[in-house]
Amino acid sequence: MTTTDWITDIALVLIVFRQLREARLDLKSYLIPLGIVAFVAWHYLHSVPTGGNDLVLIGTLVAAGAALGIAGGIFTRIRTAGEHLLIKAGAVSALLWVLGMGARMVFQVWVDHGGSDDVARFSLTHHITTGDAWVAAFVLMALTEVITRLATIFIRSRMVVREEQLPTGPRPVAAFDRTD
DSSP: OOHHHHHHHHHHHHGGGGGSSOEEOOHHHHHHHHHHHHHHHHHHOSOOOOSTTHHHHHHHHHHHHHHHHHHHHHTEEEEEETTEEEEEEOHHHHHHHHHHHHHHHHHHHHIIIIIHHHHHHHHHHTTOOOHHHHHHHHHHHHHHHHHHHHHHHHHHHHHHHHHHHSOOSOOOOOGGGOOO
């Protein structure tokens, strides 16, 4: 792994720790993780192989990234304070984030330190045609995890805002609510 690999992987793992402390949900809450994964995608994703079972591998890891991202967004606390939305990653959200981002880093380290023969055998057995399929699968998994987590947080934040705007008094009785 290069220095750039280590920096981007560690930045992706540590980004959730920024949200362990409650803070305002603002544009940088979205732009920082998107910027990091955009850099990773630009730097590492040169093609998306489609031969053999490459798309099965990619689809499986993208689905895992989506599941981790949605669950992470669901387990992120969002509340209002005055006119501001506040966000705080809960323990489950942080664990899911570190699990997803950390798994990719562990896989990379394992491949670089003796696991490459095992990955080659697995790839041959399961008709994964190239190492680029693994790169694409993990990069797209990270990208999907970030996008789905942020999308879930965005949708939930809109729901919180909408709930805050609802009237809190007694509900007017509609004609169909009458019991007489």
